[in-house]
Amino acid sequence: MNGEAAIEVVGLARSFGETPALTSVDLVLESGGVFGLLGPNGAGKTTTVRVLTGVLRPDSAQTVRVLGYDVPGDIEHIRPSVGVQTDTALYERLTALDNLTFFGALYGMPKADALRRAGELLTRFGLADRAAEKVGTYSKGMRQKVLIARALIANPDLVFLDEPTAGLDPEAAHELMTYVRDLSRERGKTFFITSHRLEEMESVCTKVGVLADGRVVAQGSPTQVAREIVPEIRVRVAPAPGAQLDLEALGALAGVVRVRQDDGSAIIEVLARDAIPTLVRQIAAMPADLLAVAEEPPTLEEAYLRLMSTNEKHAEEVDAA
Amino acid sequence: MKANVIRAIAAKDLRESAGSSQVLAPVIIVPLVFVVLYPVGLLVGLRYMSSADVRAFFEKIPVDLVPAISGLSTQGKAAYVATAFLFSAFFLIIPTMMATILAANSFAGEKERHTLEGMLYTPVSDTELVVGKILSAVVPSVAFSWVCFVIYTIIVNVLANPFVGRQFFPTPNWWVLMLLVVPTVSVFVTACVVWVSARVATYQSANSIAGFVVLPIVLLVLGQVNGLMLLGPALFAVVGVVLGALDVLLMRWIVKTFDRERVVSSFL
Ligand SMILES: Nc1ncnc2c1ncn2[C@@H]1O[C@H](COP(=O)(O)OP(=O)(O)O)[C@@H](O)[C@H]1O
Ligand SMILES: [Mg+2]
Numbered sequence: 001m002n003g004e005a006a007i008e009v010v011g012l013a014r015s016f017g018e019t020p021a022l023t024s025v026d027l028v029l030e031s032g033g034v035f036g037l038l039g040p041n042g043a044g045k046t047t048t049v050r051v052l053t054g055v056l057r058p059d060s061a062q063t064v065r066v067l068g069y070d071v072p073g074d075i076e077h078i079r080p081s082v083g084v085q086t087d088t089a090l091y092e093r094l095t096a097l098d099n100l101t102f103f104g105a106l107y108g109m110p111k112a113d114a115l116r117r118a119g120e121l122l123t124r125f126g127l128a129d130r131a132a133e134k135v136g137t138y139s140k141g142m143r144q145k146v147l148i149a150r151a152l153i154a155n156p157d158l159v160f161l162d163e164p165t166a167g168l169d170p171e172a173a174h175e176l177m178t179y180v181r182d183l184s185r186e187r188g189k190t191f192f193i194t195s196h197r198l199e200e201m202e203s204v205c206t207k208v209g210v211l212a213d214g215r216v217v218a219q220g221s222p223t224q225v226a227r228e229i230v231p232e233i234r235v236r237v238a239p240a241p242g243a244q245l246d247l248e249a250l251g252a253l254a255g256v257v258r259v260r261q262d263d264g265s266a267i268i269e270v271l272a273r274d275a276i277p278t279l280v281r282q283i284a285a286m287p288a289d290l291l292a293v294a295e296e297p298p299t300l301e302e303a304y305l306r307l308m309s310t311n312e313k314h315a316e317e318v319d320a321a
Numbered sequence: 322m323k324a325n326v327i328r329a330i331a332a333k334d335l336r337e338s339a340g341s342s343q344v345l346a347p348v349i350i351v352p353l354v355f356v357v358l359y360p361v362g363l364l365v366g367l368r369y370m371s372s373a374d375v376r377a378f379f380e381k382i383p384v385d386l387v388p389a390i391s392g393l394s395t396q397g398k399a400a401y402v403a404t405a406f407l408f409s410a411f412f413l414i415i416p417t418m419m420a421t422i423l424a425a426n427s428f429a430g431e432k433e434r435h436t437l438e439g440m441l442y443t444p445v446s447d448t449e450l451v452v453g454k455i456l457s458a459v460v461p462s463v464a465f466s467w468v469c470f471v472i473y474t475i476i477v478n479v480l481a482n483p484f485v486g487r488q489f490f491p492t493p494n495w496w497v498l499m500l501l502v503v504p505t506v507s508v509f510v511t512a513c514v515v516w517v518s519a520r521v522a523t524y525q526s527a528n529s530i531a532g533f534v535v536l537p538i539v540l541l542v543l544g545q546v547n548g549l550m551l552l553g554p555a556l557f558a559v560v561g562v563v564l565g566a567l568d569v570l571l572m573r574w575i576v577k578t579f580d581r582e583r584v585v586s587s588f589l
Pocket of ligand 1 (some may be wrong): 016019020021040041042043044045048101103272585586
């Protein structure tokens with residue numbers, strides 16, 4: 001399996017009645033990383049997961065391969081190595097432990113193995129002391145953890161987590177994502193995570209894809225994708241407390257396209273990276289005391305928001321025409 | 322098809338419904354009324370009825386076809402016919418009712434509560450899923466029918482033997498009924514409900530469709546069970562075997578037409 005793509009999708013389309021959910025999805029995912037599929041509600045993230053896990057049929061596709069097997073044709077070879085968490089529910093009247101060992105049994109695990117593994121996972125998620133309580137008494141966050149533990153019960157090579165941080169407080173979400181990153185690093189597992197919450201994804205994902213208009217409109221490492229969508233080169237100039245920046249003077253410098261203020265600092269957009277060294281020298285020579293002058297790389301969140309707003313504008317234009 | 326996966330599915334359902342009194346209460350109380358109150362009422366009542374009233378009671382039943390009772394008193398004939406034939410229909414209504422409720426709860430109910438989808442991502446095969454779900458309704462239904470049968474046997478032996486003058490129950494017909502016909506009818510009913518459940522969105526609609534469409538048809542057939550028993554245990558057993566063959570065909574067809582996509586998308 002190593003070296004081979006964990007997931008390979010070319011030209012995947014799927015609609016529901018008249019509504020197209022996916023028009024043409026292309027995706028390549030090497031094994032061993034954490035992939036984040038980003039997109040707003042209704043973008044088709046869950047539909048993508050369901051097609052890749054063989055519970056929804058594609059309308060058409062050139063290639064849908066998961067772990068080296070064709071989907072949906074060879075799905076029975078794939079399922080034993082895949083764990084899935086979608087917005088499904090747990091058995092409320094059963095304990096967390098029973099919920100997990102039941103899924104262990106569905107994966108054909110011997111009872112003792114399932115029990116041991118369930119115990120490990122519940123401990124890892126901080127639920128060991130509540131393991132024997134019915135899930136009906138759990139909070140939303142605890143249920144979410146059990147659902148994810150359930151996806152991991154059979155030690156799968158590939159794990160799909162569909163909006164795993166939905167309903168979790170930021171701390172719990174961070175903890176969960178850290179756990180996912182550790183698992184993928186230590187055990188070489190591949191994660192396929194969907195989310196519309198960007199902050200968590202940027203630090204954990206080795207690769208992201210942005211789903212819009214039924215297509216993956218950008219994919220690559222978070223920095224690549226951010227750079228691709230936000231190509232401007234920017235420099236942040238942070239003044240010392242009490243110091244006043246002369247924005248007009250900054251705007252007049254050679255190679256500067258525009259200047260805007262952000263949280264007390266000035267963000268200078270420049271034509272090219274080559275212009276930066278000269279610019280830094282000139283800014284340093286200005287009268288205002290400075291704390292820092294540094295290049296401001298685009299964040300994934302910024303890129304995502306920009307992509308979404310261009311898509312909206314595009315959609316409005318299409319509607320208007 | 323892995324036996325331990327099927328067992329896990331059935332055991333999980335059992336544990337779940339055992340914890341739910343709303344599901345189990347009607348399923349247990351109503352049958353107990355059938356198998357205790359009716360026979361006790363009739364057998365105690367017989368003591369106070371005149372022979373004419375009793376004769377009117379089994380007028381329509383071809384008593385001559387039952388050689389075992391030709392020498393009995395009117396009361397004795399009534400006690401025998403009622404306990405060995407008339408009440409037998411209860412023992413098909415009990416598993417039918419119970420299997421309907423349990424199967425609708427376990428399949429349509431799981432769909433409605435969004436727990437079924439999780440199973441569809443696991444290596445469980447369609448056959449394992451369908452057979453496991455069917456067993457999870459059939460096993461308790463048959464087991465409970467047998468418990469009722471034990472209670473009923475005691476009641477009949479205590480209250481009917483004095484009229485008949487000897488120990489006669491269970492008759493061979495009843496062994497065929499309990500060991501062959503009750504299980505095969507349970508499987509048949511459950512399979513029908515699972516088929517319906519895979520195609521509707523909620524437990525309520527599965528239960529209603531089962532209640533208004535499946536149950537009447539089954540009950541209509543059940544009404545004939547007395548007549549079938551009059552044919553004697555051997556022919557009655559043939560009916561059970563035919564039903565068993567039907568069960569196998571029905572289950573195969575359900576597995577063949579089972580579609581995971583239909584389960585995850587409520588739009589169909
Ligand atoms: N079972 C379904 N029936 C009808 N439409 C559906 C169904 N599942 C998804 N859709 C539609 O497909 C689109 C994508 O949905 P989904 O994949 O759930 O998006 P996401 O997970 O990104 O929020 C939405 O417009 C949604 O309404
Ligand atoms: Mg979704």
